[in-house]
Each structure stands twice: as structure tokens, then as C-alpha cells.
Amino acid sequence: MIDPTAASASEEATELAAALSIDDVRAAAARIAGQVRRTPALRVPALDELADAELFLKAENLQHVGAFKARGALHALSRVEPELRARGVITYSSGNHAQAVAYAARAYGVPARIAMPIDAPAVKVAGVRALGGEIIFAGTTSDDRRRAAIDLAEETGAVIIEPFDHPDTISGQGTATLELLEQVAEATEGGGLDALVVPVGGGGLIAGACLVADAEGVRVFSAEPSTCDALARSLEAGERVDVPPGPSIADGLRPVRVGALNWAIARASVQAAFTVDDDELGLAMIRLLLRAKVLVEPSGAAALAVALRRALPIDRASLGRRPRIGVLLSGGNVAPERVGELLARYGGQV
Amino acid sequence: MIDPTAASASEEATELAAALSIDDVRAAAARIAGQVRRTPALRVPALDELADAELFLKAENLQHVGAFKARGALHALSRVEPELRARGVITYSSGNHAQAVAYAARAYGVPARIAMPIDAPAVKVAGVRALGGEIIFAGTTSDDRRRAAIDLAEETGAVIIEPFDHPDTISGQGTATLELLEQVAEATEGGGLDALVVPVGGGGLIAGACLVADAEGVRVFSAEPSTCDALARSLEAGERVDVPPGPSIADGLRPVRVGALNWAIARASVQAAFTVDDDELGLAMIRLLLRAKVLVEPSGAAALAVALRRALPIDRASLGRRPRIGVLLSGGNVAPERVGELLARYGGQV
Numbered sequence: 001m002i003d004p005t006a007a008s009a010s011e012e013a014t015e016l017a018a019a020l021s022i023d024d025v026r027a028a029a030a031r032i033a034g035q036v037r038r039t040p041a042l043r044v045p046a047l048d049e050l051a052d053a054e055l056f057l058k059a060e061n062l063q064h065v066g067a068f069k070a071r072g073a074l075h076a077l078s079r080v081e082p083e084l085r086a087r088g089v090i091t092y093s094s095g096n097h098a099q100a101v102a103y104a105a106r107a108y109g110v111p112a113r114i115a116m117p118i119d120a121p122a123v124k125v126a127g128v129r130a131l132g133g134e135i136i137f138a139g140t141t142s143d144d145r146r147r148a149a150i151d152l153a154e155e156t157g158a159v160i161i162e163p164f165d166h167p168d169t170i171s172g173q174g175t176a177t178l179e180l181l182e183q184v185a186e187a188t189e190g191g192g193l194d195a196l197v198v199p200v201g202g203g204g205l206i207a208g209a210c211l212v213a214d215a216e217g218v219r220v221f222s223a224e225p226s227t228c229d230a231l232a233r234s235l236e237a238g239e240r241v242d243v244p245p246g247p248s249i250a251d252g253l254r255p256v257r258v259g260a261l262n263w264a265i266a267r268a269s270v271q272a273a274f275t276v277d278d279d280e281l282g283l284a285m286i287r288l289l290l291r292a293k294v295l296v297e298p299s300g301a302a303a304l305a306v307a308l309r310r311a312l313p314i315d316r317a318s319l320g321r322r323p324r325i326g327v328l329l330s331g332g333n334v335a336p337e338r339v340g341e342l343l344a345r346y347g348g349q350v
Numbered sequence: 351m352i353d354p355t356a357a358s359a360s361e362e363a364t365e366l367a368a369a370l371s372i373d374d375v376r377a378a379a380a381r382i383a384g385q386v387r388r389t390p391a392l393r394v395p396a397l398d399e400l401a402d403a404e405l406f407l408k409a410e411n412l413q414h415v416g417a418f419k420a421r422g423a424l425h426a427l428s429r430v431e432p433e434l435r436a437r438g439v440i441t442y443s444s445g446n447h448a449q450a451v452a453y454a455a456r457a458y459g460v461p462a463r464i465a466m467p468i469d470a471p472a473v474k475v476a477g478v479r480a481l482g483g484e485i486i487f488a489g490t491t492s493d494d495r496r497r498a499a500i501d502l503a504e505e506t507g508a509v510i511i512e513p514f515d516h517p518d519t520i521s522g523q524g525t526a527t528l529e530l531l532e533q534v535a536e537a538t539e540g541g542g543l544d545a546l547v548v549p550v551g552g553g554g555l556i557a558g559a560c561l562v563a564d565a566e567g568v569r570v571f572s573a574e575p576s577t578c579d580a581l582a583r584s585l586e587a588g589e590r591v592d593v594p595p596g597p598s599i600a601d602g603l604r605p606v607r608v609g610a611l612n613w614a615i616a617r618a619s620v621q622a623a624f625t626v627d628d629d630e631l632g633l634a635m636i637r638l639l640l641r642a643k644v645l646v647e648p649s650g651a652a653a654l655a656v657a658l659r660r661a662l663p664i665d666r667a668s669l670g671r672r673p674r675i676g677v678l679l680s681g682g683n684v685a686p687e688r689v690g691e692l693l694a695r696y697g698g699q700v
Contacts, residue, residue, distance in 0.1 A: 037393075040390050040412070042412065043387075046480075061643045062390070062392065062642075062643055062644075066643055130396070286686075289645055290645070290686060292412075293411045293412055293416055293644055293645040293682035294412075294643055294644055294645065295639055295640070295643040295644065295645065296643075332643035336636075336640060336693050336697025336698065336700075337697065339639075339693055339697075340690050340693045340694055340697065343686050343689055343690045343693070344690055347686025347687065347690065350686075
């Protein structure tokens with residue numbers, strides 16, 4: 001049984017973090033094999049030029065429900081006792097995790113109830129409903145919707161599938177990085193990555209990435225909107241801090257804080273935290289559209305925006321070649337109007 | 351040595367066609383292995399619903415230069431004697447084949463000269479130049495630019511890489527279908543396709559597809575713009591006919607006629623020819639963008655537009671399940687303004 005309040009306390013998180021490793025991600029990969037897609041690691045020479053690097057773009061926008069979140073949700077549901085799972089599952093999310101839980105619940109034939117913000121993008125609301133999920137609208141912050149989910153869990157006895165702050169979610173999300181490293185090894189005959197850049201909201205994707213990257217000797221860097229930089233500020237402060245999210249086109253990267261367990265894992269592994277503004281996000285997204293031919297949402301383009309700065313602390317001289325940089329493209333769910341607006345603004349600059 | 355005038359006569363084409371088979375496509379696949387990408391065969395439940403079928407979308411927009419044309423060009427160049435190839439290569443094209451030949455020439459370290467129409471999309475012109483190709487602008491029809499290429503070949507002694515009407519081009523393009531059938535077999539445990547829909551301009555892609563599909567018992571259907579339906583009209587007439595191309599957003603599907611060899615292969619294999627209008631092309635393209643998360647050019651969406659009609663002559667009742675339909679997404683090179691325009695028009699209807 002999953003306890004919705006697990007990993008909420010800092011000491012417990014530190015203990016849990018110490019117990020997690022790449023083995024948990026490998027176990028997650030085995031559990032969800034056949035349920036998730038092995039998304040391609042795209043190679044795009046024009047973007048390599050801009051980044052002065054060999055970029056391996058892990059296209060999780062092509063994952064089920066258009067986001068890596070399907071990995072964590074499928075894994076988390078697979079770990080719930082069948083009798084408990086039969087009561088249905090509950091979650092809270094600004095978007096992609098909501099669709100992922102609806103998708104996973106449908107795969108297991110159980111109902112999903114999801115607390116979403118009242119300002120959730122219509123495309124994500126429609127996505128949840130199309131997958132049979134029931135939506136409960138609750139406030140605008142991650143705290144608001146978490147509260148609604150906890151209330152509902154107490155009322156129904158159904159389990160909460162945590163969006164990021166849970167070992168099962170984290171190890172599920174880590175499978176994206178596990179696959180990427182396999183794909184890079186295949187493409188480079190065992191060469192490996194010199195760096196991995198990961199977008200950060202609540203920290204599920206980056207915590208999973210750290211479990212894998214630490215074991216494989218790959219350095220991890222984070223990418224956040226400059227207006228919602230909870231991980232960057234926490235690393236600076238040396239402790240987990242809250243950051244009231246400011247406006248950003250990256251609607252998937254706007255939690256109040258990173259998760260406790262996510263923080264406990266990431267603080268020891270993330271080499272440096274980067275923030276990007278809306279211009280960088282929009283341009284990176286349109287470059288992916290026109291150069292890589294894939295639709296990625298603004299949040300999903302954050303890691304590429306960082307890579308395009310050429311500012312990762314990599315000793316290029318000692319490498320004697322372009323660095324190989326993994327870039328996690330986290331999702332592709334974005335309103336048509338937003339795509340049109342960003343195309344009009346950045347289409348001439350790619 | 352490749353003779354630029356080969357396969358121009360009907361009798362010669364019939365003989366050549368009879369001599370070609372899936373073995374030539376397999377040989378081409380072996381020659382270009384490692385030079386081309388194994389593009390994904392995308393599965394998109396929302397599009398399956400619309401088509402009432404299991405669609406396998408072969409994403410050649412993710413191929414080098416953003417189009418399947420890289421396959422034929424790389425294969426054709428691999429078959430030119432090195433001493434001759436060193437003089438450089440020549441071709442004529444409205445767009446994607448031009449970029450493909452520039453790409454392949456660069457891979458072999460030889461110059462490429464390309465006759466393009468004066469109204470070629472800026473994005474395709476820029477693509478050729480970025481790859482180091484030299485452009486000679488010549489008229490607006492495929493005849494105009496073919497004439498310019500032949501003049502240049504006579505002048506320089508360099509070989510012409512035919513855009514579609516040549517065995518090496520055709521067998522190279524066939525590798526896309528060969529891969530797709532492998533991918534479908536992997537995904538369905540040997541189930542195989544019930545139908546394959548292929549966009550048709552000059553007929554390179556469909557001729558290659560026919561060589562493979564005939565051997566594997568897969569029925570092939572063609573997709574053309576209703577204003578440039580040379581194959582449909584030729585099949586109706588029982589002989590190859592010219593069709594002055596009318597206006598269409600599918601700029602890659604506007605030759606005056608299908609190739610002689612292409613016709614000789616396709617006439618015996620294509621089960622039925624379908625035409626689609628600009629509305630269907632635009633909507634299919636935007637559905638691919640928003641549902642499949644990939645950018646496909648209007649020409650590249652033609653086969654999906656046909657599949658979405660649910661009009662393929664497949665005996666659904668006797669199958670006892672949804673038909674499995676292969677859909678070749680031929681390319682993804684499209685001007686940002688066109689994407690924006692079609693998004694604004696169709697973004698609300700996907």
C-alpha cells in the first residue's frame with residue numbers, strides 16, 4: 001500500500017533516498033516493459049551545431065499520453081495491491097501526470113479521480129477526460145490540489161498516486177534515463193554521455209535521472225523557468241525552500257517546491273542548476289518543431305534551452321571532441337494557439 | 351554508371367520493372383545500413399479511433415534531411431562508380447530530393463548541383479544550401495528542371511541522380527517499407543499489415559513500396575492531391591498520362607506525370623488510387639502535429655488523409671478485428687508560416 005504522506009518529512013526522505021539506486025530503476029523498467037514505449041533518442045545536426053555538442057534528445061513527447069509521466073504512473077499503479085487498486089486511484093496534477101494516471105488506471109481497468117488546477121490548459125483537461133479520468137478542480141497551486149486529493153483519499157479509501165514525491169514514481173521516471181543511456185551506448189559503441197540536462201518541476205524526472213546517472217558516472221544538470229526556480233534556490237540555500245511560482249509558459253514546471261524525496265536525491269547529485277526565460281523556452285520549442293520535426297511543450301524544451309547556451313561546465317578541451325549531452329524532452333502537450341503564437345514569434349529565428 | 355535517360359521508354363520500363371523485386375530493396379537496405387535512420391513506426395490511439403484501424407505511421411519526417419528521399423539518394427550515390435562520382439552529381443527536384451542529394455553528396459565528399467523550381471519553398475532552398483548544394487533555378491514544372499539537369503550533365507559529364515524514375519532510387523525508397531513491415535511484425539508478433547497507403551508524386555516511394563508489399567502480400571493504395579492526380583488518372587486510362595499540376599498545399603506531390611518505371615511497377619500492384627483535397631491534407635497534418643506530436647509537411651500527410659476516410663476497400667467483417675494499415679509519412683519540411691496558417695485553421699478540429 002502506498003501512503004500518500006510518505007516521504008513528506010525530511011529525515012524520512014533522506015533515509016529513503018539513501019536506500020534507492022539504479023537497481024530500483026532497473027526493477028521498474030522490468031515491471032513496465034511492454035507497457036511503455038522505447039521513445040527515440042533523436043539526433044539533429046542543426047541543433048548540434050547550435051549547441052556545439054552531440055545532443056541526444058530523448059523524445060518523451062512520443063511516449064503514451066505525450067509525456068514521460070506515463071512511466072511513473074504505470075509503475076506506481078503496478079505496485080499497488082490489486083484489492084486496493086480496485087477502489088480506483090486518486091492524484092493531483094497540473095496536467096501531464098493527470099493524463100498519465102488516467103491512462104494507467106484505464107490500463108488496469110480501475111477509475112481515476114484527479115484534482116487539477118482551475119487554470120489547467122484545456123488540452124490537458126480534454127486529455128484526461130478522453131482517457132476516462134474524472135476531474136476535480138481545486139485552486140491554482142500544487143498545495144491546493146494536493147489538499148483536495150488527500151481529502152478525497154480519506155473519504156474513499158482509494159490510494160493517491162503521487163506526481164513526483166514517491167519512490168515508485170521516481171524509479172518509474174528513471175526508466176527514461178536508463179533507456180537513453182542504452183541508446184547512447186548503442187549509437188556511440190559504448191561511448192556514454194558527458195552530461196545530462198533534465199527539466200525540473202516537482203523533481204520526479206530528475207530524481208530518477210540521478211539514480212541512473214550517479215551509477216553510470218554521468219553528470220546531471222537541471223533546467224527550470226527563471227520564475228519558478230525552486231531547485232536552483234534550494235541548492236543555493238542548502239535546504240529545500242518554497243518558491244511561489246511566477247508566470248511562465250512552462251506550465252508543467254510550476255510547483256511551489258520540489259518534493260522532499262526528490263530533493264534528498266537531487267541535492268547530492270545535481271552538478272549545477274540552470275534557469276531559462278520564456279524567450280529561451282519558446283525558441284527552443286520552435287527549434288525542436290522545425291529542426292527536429294517534433295512537437296514539444298514549452299516545459300519539455302527547457303533542457304534543450306539550457307544546452308543551447310553552451311554554458312554547461314564541461315571541460316571541452318580535455319575531451320578533445322564535442323561533448324555528448326543527453327537532453328530529456330519531457331512532453332508534448334500544448335495548446336494549438338500557443339504553438340501558433342510561438343511559431344509566429346520564433347519561426348524566423350530557428 | 352547511371353544513364354540519365356534510362357527507363358524513359360515504356361518498353362524498357364516494363365522490362366526493367368519485371369526484373370526488379372524485393373531482393374533489390376533488401377540489397378539496397380544492406381548498402382545503406384548505418385547511413386539511414388530506422389525511423390519509428392508511431393502508434394497513436396486517437397488517430398486509430400478516427401481511422402477505425404490500427405495505424406502504423408512510418409515517420410520518415412524524422413529521417414535525415416526530414417524525408418524518405420535520403421534513402422534513395424544515398425543508395426543511388428552508392429551505386430555510382432567512384433571515379434564518375436568524383437565529378438559531382440546533378441539532380442532536379444522541387445525540394446526534398448534536392449536536399450537528399452545534397453546530403454548524400456556531402457556524405458561522399460563530392461559536389462551536388464541541383465535544378466529547382468523558381469517557386470520552391472524557401473525552407474527547402476535554404477536546406478539545400480545549408481548542406482552545401484549549388485542551386486540552379488529552372489522554371490516551375492518537373493520538365494523544366496529535368497531539362498536543365500540534362501543540359502548540365504551534358505556540359506559537365508557528371509551523373510544525374512534521378513528523383514524517382516530509376517531502379518536505384520526506387521529500391522532505395524523501398525527500404526522505408528521494408529523497415530515498416532519489420533516493425534509491424536515486431537509489434538504484432540508476425541501479424542503483418544492489411545493495407546499500406548503511400549503518397550505519390552513521381553512515384554518513387556510507391557514503386558519501392560510495391561516491390562516489398564507484393565512479395566509480402568500487402569495491398570498498396572495511393573494518395574495524391576485531387577489537383578495533381580497523375581497516377582489515379584493513369585490507372586483509370588490504363589496508360590501513363592500527363593496531368594498539368596493544379597494548385598495544392600502538397601508541394602512535394604506535383605510532378606507532371608509519374609515516372610515510366612514507377613508506372614510500370616505501380617500499375618500492376620496498386621489496388622486503388624485515392625485523391626485528397628487541401629482541407630483533408632491540412633487537417634491530417636495538424637492532427638499529426640497535435641496528436642502524434644510530429645511535424646509532417648502537407649505532402650507527407652496525404653496517406654493519413656486517405657486512411658482517415660475509412661474508405662479503403664478492406665473486408666473488415668471477415669478480418670474480425672480492426673485492419674492494420676501502414677501509413678507512410680514521407681517528410682516534414684514545411685515553412686513556419688504554413689504551419690501557423692494550418693494550425694489556425696484546423697487546430698480546433700483535431
